[in-house]
Amino acid sequence: MVDFLRDFIHILRSSDLRISTSESIDAMNIVSEIGLEDKSLLKHSLSFSLAKTLREKEIFSECFDNFFEENYMNLKEGKLPQKIKEKNTEINDLDKLGDIKNNLEELYKNSDKTSLMTAMALAARGANLQDIKLFTQVGMFTRKIFDEMGLEKLNNDIFQASREGNIKREEELKNIRENLRLEIRDYVENQVKLRTSYSGKQLREDALSQMRLTQADKSDYKIMSGIIRKMARRLISVHSRRKRKSQRGLLDIRSTIRKNQEYDGILFETIWKKTRVDRPKIVALCDVSGSVANVSRFFLMFLHSLTEIIPNVRTFAFSNKAGEVTDLFESKDIEVAAAETLLLHGGGSTDYGQAFVDLEGLLENNIDRKTTVIILGDARSNYGDPRCDVLKTIQEKSKRILFLNPEPISVWGSGDSEMQRFIPYCSKSKVCNSLNNLENFVDDMIRSSI
Amino acid sequence: MSNNKTSSNGSAKDSIENIQSNFEKQGYICNTHIATAIFLSQSLGKPILVEGPPGVGKTELAKATAEWMEKPLIRLQCYEGLDEAKALYEWKYGKQLLYTQVLKDKLNQIVSKSDSLESSIDNLNNFDDIFFSEKFLEPRPLLKAIESENGSVLLIDEIDKSDDEFEAFLLEILSDYQVSIPEIGTVKGKIKPIVFLTSNNTREIGDALKRRCLHLYIPFPDPFLEEKIISSRVPEIDKNLKVQLVNFVQGLRNLDLKKLPSVSETIDWARSLVLLNVKTLEPSLVRETLNILLKFQTDIDVSDPEIENLIEKSKK
Structure with missing residues (x-):
């Protein structure tokens, strides 16, 4: 029973559920209370301790069905209670494995599928199948398990048969070998599916969050917006706490005295003034022309996933004319909104000067000393007038300007890039071309504006 | 075994x-x-x-x-803003103060008995323990639960x-x-x-x-369970109406609403329909009483065009 639960928890963990030791102990206790007879009872009992959000419950349910479909037969046939009785499980397993090794042929010929499965499970443990990480390892593990089950003896038998010229027996044994290999391969492939679906995803996500956004492929968008959601959740949980702390202000003497009148004027309870948190205002201006469209897309999605901690975001998109897209993001799903933004405003030839003029016109007086202006783009203005004078007025009215450029610093200012002329008006200018960069930047920005 | x-x-x-x-x-x-x-x-x-x-x-x-x-x-x-003082325990400051005021004379006596500063502090120290004893402790819910x-x-x-x-x-x-x-x-x-x-x-x-x-x-109950809940809470309801009502609410939960109608709201609705002596769901009646189920005007607007449809389905 311990083994089964351990395997099951291992599988759950590799499917992105965080299960602590204390929770697995709980699960053990639950199993000993409930027993294994009733599958559905067992399922929802285990879910109380092993899956603690709605999403986790869904994953749990899927894993449970997959896992017990395969192993439940073994559980039921009393293999487990026996094991508990015999304390020396290890030795017992090894003995059995020895038996299998010597009698692989008979095992295949005589016994039913269940005992073959049991034998395979036993050999799999010997071959450390639980360590399998990638799909490409299937062949290797198949071979390892086959070895554990006694491939050597089978090969020897085949060799001997061919030396003796017993072709019929040789054929028969070869058939057995092939069939067994297929069975084992199926088994390993199943296990891989069960165990690696998550770790493979994890690898992919890691790679994607470091990848240059300009290279992102359409097929990756879905995973990437998942990553953005995760990052946003992380930032929200970190920053919502900070905000609450910084809200407490000085001692409010008047209310403290009033409150403590009931204690004869002795100051037992303290009342604190609340400092007004300056709600940071953020204005983002994003270049959505071909070259930087992808970066803008993800940046916009990111900003609008953070409404819980930065409620006052206004976003503008431009290629040659700037337009506000805030409403789009507020009324629609962020992925849809991002796609529509690119459709509406992308495609023109970039003109930074015009964009700054438009931005200033659209904002009018809605820009003040609390406003952070973020500009995202490659600063390539097609040799048009960059209108640094307008940028300067924006800088004077606002708290600060932050510039994000997806191009590496070495090419800033080369060709039609006006980056070097923009830098003097920006409090910070940064390279930003991967999701990780984006996260770090947004984290920084919130830290300095709350 | x-x-x-x-x-x-x-x-x-x-x-x-x-x-x-x-x-x-x-x-x-x-x-x-x-x-x-x-x-x-x-x-x-x-x-x-x-x-x-x-x-x-x-x-x-x-x-x-x-x-x-x-x-x-x-x-x-x-x-x-809930804190320890409101959840766990609190000292009864007022009572402590009152007692020190009332017992001022007594305290004077005790202090005056002792001749040195040291012994009077010792004497007072003993009182400290009295004032911070369970007599002056106001247990709040958590402490109450543990002590019970x-x-x-x-x-x-x-x-x-x-x-x-x-x-x-x-x-x-x-x-x-x-x-x-x-x-x-x-x-x-x-x-x-x-x-x-x-x-x-x-x-x-x-x-x-x-x-x-x-x-x-705990998710929203399935129709079967919800019917059972309704018949337990509103036993006087007509059986036919009960089935219709539960189906209607279940259908309502499939719409894109801000706040889905909960079980307690279904019960409230069932009670009011019984009071109004309703035998079967009618569109006009549902429109009049929908505000019992839905608490946002936008939700009511969203479901309004669907009402006939839902009633039709719920009668099957």
């Missing part, structure tokens, strides 16, 4: 069924899922964290458990509304069922209380707290 196992399983199943039927007697209809959670929390001595949309009976579950076990229900409603003689059911309602700090503070109490009061010492209960925490998921509950609890998610 295996025989033993079967019998213990049998008894586990029996206890779960027992819990279910007992709840039913009190008018709390639940599925085996919920009953199993109650059974396990009792046998493992673990708190239960109950989550689910508002109005599916999370608080009712605690009440039903208290009634079934014949133990007092102690309820702690969480809100932003015959055990109790503690309901910590809407834990998601409290601050992170309070959640951290709960950890000691939930894992050891004890409280340390600096002036008195550690208070440990004789009988572990049965603890329910409820959450509407307005914010994510910390992992540390979740780890210490069994987690029960």
